Amino acid sequence: MTIRLLGRTEIRHLAKAIDFRPRKSFGQNFVHDANTVRRIVSSSGVNRADHVLEVGPGLGSLTLALLDRGARVTAVEIDPVLARQLPTTIADHSHSEINRLTVLNSDILTLKKSDLAEMPTALVANLPYNIAVPALLHLLAEFPSIRTVMVMVQAEVAERLAAESGGKDYGIPSAKVRFFGDVRRYGTVSPTVFWPIPRVYSGLVRIDRHETSPWPTDPEFREQVFELIDVAFAQRRKTLRNAFAEWAGSGNESASRLLAASIDPSRRGETLKVADFVRLLQRSEDWHVVPDAAPTEAQPTEDSTSDAERQPEASSV
Secondary structure (H helix, E strand, O other), rough: OOOOOOOOHHHHHEEEEHHOOOOOHOOOEEEHHHHHHHHHHHHHHOOOOOOOEEEEEOOOOOHHHHHHOEEEEEEOOOOOHHEEEHHHHHHHHHOOOHHHHHEOOOHHHOOOHOOOOOHHHHHHHOOHHHHHHHHHHHHHHOOOOOEEEEEEEEHHHHHHHHHOOOOOOOOOOHHHHHOOOOEEEEEEEEEHHEEEEOOOEEEEEEEEOOOOOOOOHHHHOOOOOHHHHHHHHHHHOOOHHHHHHHHHOHHHHHHHHHHHOOOOOHHHHHHHOOHHHHHHHHHHHHHOOHHHOOOOOOOOOOHHOOOOOOOOOOOOO
């Protein structure tokens, strides 16, 4: 093996050498267990053919493991101190692997295609808990070249992302990520493998993008589907007939659109799969032809995002 992975002692010594203290606002909890980073990378399936986008590389634990698989890595780090240090750490713990690393000092939530010289084929990251869902949805939408995602997030968020329709954990994140592909849980990670130790467990989630999407993937169509998802979950106790009344223009119109999409108006939002939301939009467009009654953009309510996007803890590798 040409690469030496970071351990607990090295992580602490490295932080001390650069006079660095983890900032909770950036979700800086660093993985120091080699078996954990190997597990993440192995589960992702990345290899020499991949260009991996890594979010929040921190001190470089996961970065080293990704480079050890032969992949090219673009690491996006918001902290300028860590972004400057990362190339030095990689060079000190490897040989020519530094030539396959690009480091960007940037906010992942504003990252665009034009920021990268090469489009990524995979996303492998220990996402900061406080931005995990919006970051994941942004990257899936912005980079359709990403075919595989393996992320570590707060265990509660992992449950919600992987939840199936009809379950108590199923909600906005569950439905929206399934617009892009298939979602699976890949186990739990103990807080003891981090420094500093967070107060919560983490979970691994893998997303495999649809080889051929069953529905249109253009931004306008996706935003309209996401609008329906937001509306359906804004007030979970409402029947779909009542939930979509404002969107459709009236309760009767809402029921008519739902029936046209073969959806019982008495059902509730948590029972709908993403395919149901897609069908509702498509059938509404085909069936309802009055121009001034077309769906209008709804503003997401606090309830529509807070159940999974506001998290008390944060973490990054």
